[in-house]
Amino acid sequence: MHLHGPHPEPVSPAEYPGVLGRLDARAKIVALVGFVVVVVTTPADAFAAFALYGLVLSFLVGLAHMPLRLLGRRLLLIMPFVVVVAVFLPFFHRHGAGSLSVGPVTMDVGGLLILFNVTVKALLAVTATSVLLHTTGISSLLAGLERLRVPRVFVLMVSFLHRYSFVVGEEFRRMRTAMDSRNYRARWLWQGGVLGRMVGALFVRSYERAERVHLAMVSRGYCGAAPPTAGLPLSLWDGAFMAAVLLLAVSIRVAGPYVGA
Amino acid sequence: MHIPDGFIDAPTAVATGVAAAGVVAYSLRRTGRDMHERSVPLLGVTAAFVFAAQMLNFPVAGGTSGHLIGALLAMVLLGPWAGVLVMTAVLVVQALVMADGGITALGANLLNMAVAGGLLPFAVFALLRRILARNVTGFLAAVAVSSWCAVVLASAAAALELAASGTVPPSVALPTMVAVHMIIGLGEALITTTVVAAVLASRPDLVKTFPSNLKPPATAPALGRRGRALTFTGAALILALALAVFVSPFASSSPDGLERVAEEKGFAEAALEEPVWAGSPLPEYVFPGIANDRVATALAGLVGTLVLFALVFLLGRAVRGRPAPGSQ
Numbered sequence: 001m002h003l004h005g006p007h008p009e010p011v012s013p014a015e016y017p018g019v020l021g022r023l024d025a026r027a028k029i030v031a032l033v034g035f036v037v038v039v040v041t042t043p044a045d046a047f048a049a050f051a052l053y054g055l056v057l058s059f060l061v062g063l064a065h066m067p068l069r070l071l072g073r074r075l076l077l078i079m080p081f082v083v084v085v086a087v088f089l090p091f092f093h094r095h096g097a098g099s100l101s102v103g104p105v106t107m108d109v110g111g112l113l114i115l116f117n118v119t120v121k122a123l124l125a126v127t128a129t130s131v132l133l134h135t136t137g138i139s140s141l142l143a144g145l146e147r148l149r150v151p152r153v154f155v156l157m158v159s160f161l162h163r164y165s166f167v168v169g170e171e172f173r174r175m176r177t178a179m180d181s182r183n184y185r186a187r188w189l190w191q192g193g194v195l196g197r198m199v200g201a202l203f204v205r206s207y208e209r210a211e212r213v214h215l216a217m218v219s220r221g222y223c224g225a226a227p228p229t230a231g232l233p234l235s236l237w238d239g240a241f242m243a244a245v246l247l248l249a250v251s252i253r254v255a256g257p258y259v260g261a
Numbered sequence: 262m263h264i265p266d267g268f269i270d271a272p273t274a275v276a277t278g279v280a281a282a283g284v285v286a287y288s289l290r291r292t293g294r295d296m297h298e299r300s301v302p303l304l305g306v307t308a309a310f311v312f313a314a315q316m317l318n319f320p321v322a323g324g325t326s327g328h329l330i331g332a333l334l335a336m337v338l339l340g341p342w343a344g345v346l347v348m349t350a351v352l353v354v355q356a357l358v359m360a361d362g363g364i365t366a367l368g369a370n371l372l373n374m375a376v377a378g379g380l381l382p383f384a385v386f387a388l389l390r391r392i393l394a395r396n397v398t399g400f401l402a403a404v405a406v407s408s409w410c411a412v413v414l415a416s417a418a419a420a421l422e423l424a425a426s427g428t429v430p431p432s433v434a435l436p437t438m439v440a441v442h443m444i445i446g447l448g449e450a451l452i453t454t455t456v457v458a459a460v461l462a463s464r465p466d467l468v469k470t471f472p473s474n475l476k477p478p479a480t481a482p483a484l485g486r487r488g489r490a491l492t493f494t495g496a497a498l499i500l501a502l503a504l505a506v507f508v509s510p511f512a513s514s515s516p517d518g519l520e521r522v523a524e525e526k527g528f529a530e531a532a533l534e535e536p537v538w539a540g541s542p543l544p545e546y547v548f549p550g551i552a553n554d555r556v557a558t559a560l561a562g563l564v565g566t567l568v569l570f571a572l573v574f575l576l577g578r579a580v581r582g583r584p585a586p587g588s589q
Contacts, residue, residue, distance in 0.1 A: 033364055036266055036363075036364050036365060037364075037365060039266075039267075040266055040267060040269075040270075040271060040274065040365045041271045074359075074360040077360055077361055078265040081264065081265055081268060084429070085268070085428060088429045088430060088433060088434060114427065114428060117267065118265075118267045118268045118428055119267070120267070121266055121267025121268075122265040122266050122267040122268065122363065124266075125265065125266030125267060125364065125365070126265065126266070126360045126363075129356070129357065129360055129364060132357075133357060133358060133360075138354075138357070138358060151289060153289065153293070153301060154285075154289065154346070154349070154350070156301045156305075157301050157304050157305050157308060157346060157347075157350050158305075158308075158350045158353055158354060159305070160301060160302050160304070160305020160306065160308070160309070161305050161309050161312060161350045161351065161354055162309075162354060162358070163305070163309075164305055164306045164308075164309035164310075165309040165312050165313060165354075167306075167309070168306070168309045168310050168312075168313040169313055172313055195452060195455075196451060196452040196453070196454070196455025196456050196458075196459065197455050197456075197459045199314055199452060199455075199456045199459075200455060200456040200457070200458070200459025200460050201459060202310070202313070202314075203307075203310050203456065203460055203467075204459075204460055204463050204464050204467070206306055206309070206310055207306055207307070207310070207464070207467060208464075209306075210302060210303060210305075211303070213302070214300075214302045214303060217302065
């Protein structure tokens with residue numbers, strides 16, 4: 001099956017760029033998710049640690065041949081949350097932390113540290129997951145998750161979600177074009193009912209399409225089992241990559257708080 | 262609504278992660294009982310639909326918009342446990358593919374959207390269906406109210422998690438988040454109800470929680486002039502009551518502008534010495550005879566809003582009831 005979606009995927013793993021593209025999905029999942037977990041547990045004032053994490057990640061971004069514009073677009077996603085925390089800044093009053101005035105705005109140093117903490121951690125984590133996805137692709141990622149003992153039904157469901165999201169998305173785009181070409185635009189809450197009926201029609205349309213596909217699959221002998229994924233053992237390179245990333249992360253985490261002090 | 266990595270600290274992430282894993286494991290067992298691996302593709306397409314619907318921004322006012330959560334919609338369509346799985350799949354794909362919502366915050370996001378914004382309001386839905394009339398209108402009314410609850414509860418859960426992580430101050434974050442989402446919730450309720458009504462009109466068998474002995478509507482119900490007015494009034498009343506009960510206790514206790522000026526200019530005492538109406542039933546917006554300050558303020562807000570609504574309603578009837586001069 002070939003999908004024409006917004007993000008068409010390379011068919012074979014060999015088409016993924018760089019050295020990282022050739023590694024086993026499991027190794028990359030363990031290494032990069034482990035990296036994110038270590039980053040999240042780092043105390044907020046270990047500034048040197050965050051700089052070093054950034055250095056490790058920028059090396060990985062280079063190895064992954066990742067376009068910086070793509071990375072930038074993903075990093076922008078966390079901005080709404082940064083704004084939410086920034087709005088609450090004037091309300092933080094940690095005794096004795098002191099305050100900082102920039103023009104008419106007085107900010108609390110404790111509050112600023114919290115803002116720095118959440119922003120830098122979110123940026124590092126988004127970069128790490130982007131490297132993971134960019135070098136692996138969703139189908140090998142899911143195969144890797146299944147081999148890491150994530151329940152099979154769940155992995156199957158996620159893979160169907162991913163496939164059908166293109167179908168539903170295109171169906172929706174067609175309905176949207178129809179709406180736009182009739183010069184309709186909902187601006188106020190009470191016009192939401194029109195969107196509601198559109199979404200209802202979208203559900204029935206995509207469901208009926210999936211039903212037809214499902215019946216066709218069952219009549220060809222589908223009984224819930226996906227074709228077995230290639231069961232190669234982890235190579236030496238996979239192990240080396242995992243060990244290198246995790247060891248670097250843990251040693252930065254342990255040494256970080258002492259470097260700045 | 263999708264909390265990124267870093268906004269949830271390690272202890273909160275572990276606690277929410279363990280709780281969420283438990284809920285997902287239980288849902289897997291429950292759905293496994295009456296569902297084969299064969300029907301997984303059909304769950305998958307519903308998940309894809311929720312995934313797409315979450316990208317749909319609906320208008321709130323002017324240019325601002327909110328987006329659907331869709332957990333309650335999935336649960337009404339598929340039943341609660343399959344709904345949890347659908348939301349989990351959606352959140353996993355969003356975290357991995359779109360970098361929307363963090364990996365360490367997955368448990369927290371799942372608790373917000375599948376439990377606080379899914380299972381809890383589904384319980385409200387089940388309760389309402391026992392109370393309300395057993396016909397299509399009653400069913401849709403239960404969908405509307407519980408999907409509004411879903412948004413409010415999900416936002417409250419998100420605020421509590423962020424507060425537990427020390428990211429935002431709880432006393433400010435909770436009322437702010439809840440107040441904003443009370444308005445966004447109206448959009449969710451409107452859209453969820455029309456979606457369910459539209460699906461009922463063409464494929465009632467796809468709405469799993471719809472009792473098979475009921476007659477589904479022949480066409481997607483459209484509200485007439487009177488229906489729209491009733492819906493608008495009802496929504497406004499619910500919103501006002503909810504604001505009064507949930508938000509007023511957390512409002513600033515500082516004096517308002519007039520009181521402040523009065524204190525500064527020294528005429529505050531003049532007012533205090535001789536209140537115009539000494540027998541006010543709710544002095545200083547606090548319900549008498551209740552020890553807890555916040556509960557007392559909430560009750561006072563509830564009663565005050567209801568009385569005000571009744572007064573305005575009666576006034577409106579009275580004004581409209583009088584025929585305009587020269588109209589006949």
